[in-house]
Amino acid sequence: MPRVIILAMILVEKNLVHKAKTKIILFVIDGLGGIPRPEDGKTEMEAAQTPNLDALAKKSVLGLINPVAPGVSPGSGPGHLSIFGYDPLQNDVGRGVLEALGVGMKLMESDVAARGNFATLDADGLIVDRRAGRPKDQDAAKVVELLKKNIKEIEGVQVLLQHVKGHRFVVVFRGEDLSGRVLETDPQQDGVPPLFPVPEKREAEHTARIIWQFIQKAHYTLLNEKKMNCVLLRGFSKLPYLQPFSDRYKMDGVGIAVYPMYKGVARVIGLNILGEPRSFEEEVKILEDNWAEHEFFFIHYKDTDEAGEDGDFDRKVAKLEEADSFVRRLLALKPDVIAITGDHSTPAMMAKHSWHPVPFMISGPFAGPDDCTAFTERQAKHGYYGRIRATDLMSLILANAGRAKKFGA
């Protein structure tokens, strides 16, 4: 794989980032933005009682980010890469890689990772349940161990397996000349057989054959399983080379998140992951405990997105209020700069990620003039920083933190 360093930011391209002693919190409220509910025309952010966010908004400068481009609804990977200042259009990070990194597997440059699901096949070889009846963690973990024991290598390619959660696992193929350009085997519907791992490019034929053999061996190994008798694989991908965060921004950055996906995207850019939190409360505790040790803290709040994806307006409101309740603890650490935003909008009215611009605010001693009175979509559209590409957010954060030089004489 060619190692290409992609530079989306002027500050980085022109070598204007420098070290400083300032400390930064980037608080990502997943799926932050929303659209109005018909009853009263309020968005989730407007309906929520968020006194701490609103008080901060009064002292901050607001704006809106387009995570990728107008009209584009990003996944979590591209959404996060953008706000970290890496162009997601030029850095396609696969699901397999994100999951593998998320569960803490160390990937090598030549590895191909995939997200796996256990599924149930009937006697005719047709899928009857793409999630194998949603097995318990301990049961699925046992089946992963069984696969591990029986499939260690295929034609000299090492097979590494790790259980994630429920029916989900990760498989990593480690060998030479492997390619990530293989199509998924999950047909995304029941009543049909699994798909063949089709190579998208001639260079991927060898990899596809290895994957096919893995699937056959796995199915043979699982013959006696009642429900988890099939593996579906998707998101075949290799580690992209992204300039490490510490090189790029000349500071020591860490990430704190509950879910593997977000740990994964943080690890892709070289952020170290702190702890094993099981709740946002625990995330904040980890942040507090490690405050003295690092310079940049990415902290991720998931529940707003989940409520939005479930189409639960009231729960998203409640989760925004929960996020709000932690703002004082974040501010108590006295960060030089705190930036709050989302990786994309997840309007409860749509029950999915959307293309709507996402509010952000930056607070710091030099943030600038503004007159926004609350942290909402409609306030943010008048924010002094305006509407920017999400990849420019890190530039504003660095500038606010006194970590950017003047450009030109």
Next chain:
Amino acid sequence: MPRVIILAMILVEKNLVHKAKTKIILFVIDGLGGIPRPEDGKTEMEAAQTPNLDALAKKSVLGLINPVAPGVSPGSGPGHLSIFGYDPLQNDVGRGVLEALGVGMKLMESDVAARGNFATLDADGLIVDRRAGRPKDQDAAKVVELLKKNIKEIEGVQVLLQHVKGHRFVVVFRGEDLSGRVLETDPQQDGVPPLFPVPEKREAEHTARIIWQFIQKAHYTLLNEKKMNCVLLRGFSKLPYLQPFSDRYKMDGVGIAVYPMYKGVARVIGLNILGEPRSFEEEVKILEDNWAEHEFFFIHYKDTDEAGEDGDFDRKVAKLEEADSFVRRLLALKPDVIAITGDHSTPAMMAKHSWHPVPFMISGPFAGPDDCTAFTERQAKHGYYGRIRATDLMSLILANAGRAKKFGA
């Protein structure tokens, strides 16, 4: 000519557009935006009583488009290509091609088309009227027939002629190795002789000679005409290859317009043209009659631009009010998404196309939060969709219509 497919949109580049059952109206009010008149500081849009557009604005999300780039005043071709999502900077569509397609001529890839005007020369060979006294359609059509009869071919290059309207006609040169890189022969002023069709590139020398012979033969044929005794040619151009609308956006799109130019630009991108309307009223009738049959409807309102170009503020106001009066009939069709915008601004105060950003609004169930109360320039600048490149408008329309996939995992 190399066939290059130009992709200006992320949704298209990343293959994120998919089919859906939604129906879309794109209502283009030509030359929509304006600038304030000194008397009361109101623009045409602000002076006009447009209750229907304003009511729709309250339920829509607004924004501003830059048709090409800040400070660039686009012609109708680039203006329309932009809002259709085709980058006009990379797709130079000549006037000749637009006129030829507009009158329904079928162009071949190797053809060179030009817009022709009949003009009047005096005894010294100087132009005394660039529009030949604005002849009646039937008179000019007869002269076109005369040319057709006398000039069928030049050095193996076929000459195809068609009358358009008044003094205007189209000529198409059909043969091998022709080039569109020839300069116009219309000096754009009276009292001087017609210009020589200068080849801009060495590759266009052969074409320029053919054109020059055509002009000589035409003038010889027209020796006995009192007024239409000269032809002025401009907009020499070849058919560009643009990815067809139906491939690009995976929907069945049609265009409805009175003027050939707008039919032409719609045909360039592969939109089928419905009917032969002579007024906007007839356009709307055609839209209604064909509503069940298609998915995307481009409908074009011309008179606002014409009034703006004539520098007639009050008439532009009246024409905006006329356009407004049809909005209810458009909404009565219950489109899933309706987008209203202009291809450029035509401020009556300037009496020509201008560079000013053009308001747009998108209405649909998921448009998003906004608080604009009228469809005006000053309201649109606060719109939630912000100011975007015109080429991103189609992305927003597709996203709103549920015709775009999520980008990335």
